[in-house]
Amino acid sequence: MISLLLIIPLSSAFLIPIIGKRIKWTGGAISSLAAFALAANSFVIISNLMKYKTLLYKFGAFPPPAGISLIVDGLSVFLLITVNVVAFLIALFSMDYMKQYTDRWKFYTLFMFMLAGVNGVLIAGDIFNLYVFLEVAAIAGYFLVGFGVRDEELEAAFKYAVMGSVASIFILLGIGLLYSYTSTLNMAEMARILPQTGTSSLVTFVSVLFLMGFGLKAALVPFHSWLPYAHSQAPAPISAMLSGVSIKVLGIYALARIFFNVLGMTPAVCFILIALAVLSMVAGSIMAFGQSDIKRLFAYSSISQIGYIALGLGIGTPLAISGALFHLFNHSIFKSLLFLNSGSIEYAAGTRDLNRIRNVIREDPVTGYTNLIGSLSICGVPPLGGFWSKLIIILACIQANHPILAFVAAVVSMLTLAYYFKALTPALFGTHATAGIKASGRKISFAMAAPMVILAILVVISGMMLLPNPGRELLKGAANVLQNGRNYGK
């Protein structure tokens, strides 16, 4: 069952080039089916997780410290659900959206590799496998950013690939040092050994390497410069995938897993994480103001929202951690919704320039209204999910005696409202058609509209996760894993 999470995407990545190359429509169909199967499988995994606290898969039946293992616990399953549901909707959207490109089977193959990598990172029980899956997802991502092979896309792909691989090399160096120190690669075993050896400057050095490496993958501010390029130039489904899934799993999840469950959160790490988070929040939202490209706007807002998640993790109280995870879930759905919207606007209007996009709500009600819902949620308008998660993070700041951080978080939330209002109001409601816009005559199809509507419904009901229901249990389980610290895998 856990192994299916890798078998399904990898085998469909194998099938698509064989079948999809000859019969055009099968590529999209296979990838959507596979993503659906993954989402269904994640739900099956939850029902098993209710019975046992952690699920373990042993490769070749070797017992864990020596053999390679896949582990699913509360945190993994929370992200598995988020990732696979979002990926399924994105795959559905890309079936029609990608018709503007040639060689679509390559797109679907790489998409499946990316999904395999992301799922692999979530279930990897040893740190080197985590690195390998991270690279699978990242390399597929570099390819997909440059999929359109226009000048700017190639440039963005090159910059992303260079920065991403330097970050990966730092991570690998950290893994090497950690292995030489603990003589094991299994994360649960490492967590057991590290406290016994006492404090060491090596662990500090490794922490720095990991903060750098995973911080770049998560696009925290000093390491963010690839994100606006990559997210604005990639095809819309891939922007949605990168922003909604990739930076969270490869960056935030890996960071949280390693620091909370393996290395342990020291006050210094908390401080650095909070500092990076505040920088990201403020810088991301300030830079978002001047953007005229709709996808760059969303990209900068991703940087600022990732800051909220990192802030919650950095504060590290139980309330803050649940807030961070809840915001991660919310951001994953509304940011992928917004990027899909930007894709369908570009598809219909032929431009991404906010000065030329007008009157979306009248001409294309589905995109317009779903975009409105997504934007309201990201701005933190009650009762949508984004409001509650930001509220929890701000309350957690106050509770943990950081009134300044709470103030910054509140101000950034208002800034978010301001730049979304400034950028999207004319685009959605502005009626005077400026000279530039000429609709390409393409209407968005049902397969493109349905994922956006489903995501919008998810955005509306996600606030309910705080009421007593299965969703809340899921969130609680995920937060518990991080709070339990080094009792990982037990």
Add this chain to the structure above:
Amino acid sequence: MTVYILCLILFSIGLYCVVRKRNLIKIIIGIGIMDYAVNLFFVLIGYREGGRSPIFASDQVIDKMVDPLPQSLVLTSIVIGLAITLLLVAIAIRIYEKYGTFDITKINKLKG
């Protein structure tokens, strides 16, 4: 200890190359150097002075053997490095077709 310092110097050369050079190909080579420095580091972790290969046989007594795990990790890491290099070179060729230059400062159609 000297070996580790030399390994670190190799890593730093690679990093310098990535950060400082303007030619796309040199940047790619820099990434390659960093990658190999880390691979070398892994091999050094597993190395034992006077150690032998970790193969057990009934008539032999092994008092010292090298750690085989880092070597297998290096194999994986080399393959990943190959994939990245291949991808970067392919993109660099495409960029050269579009921009007619390898100079990173002239490849700046993206603003901001």
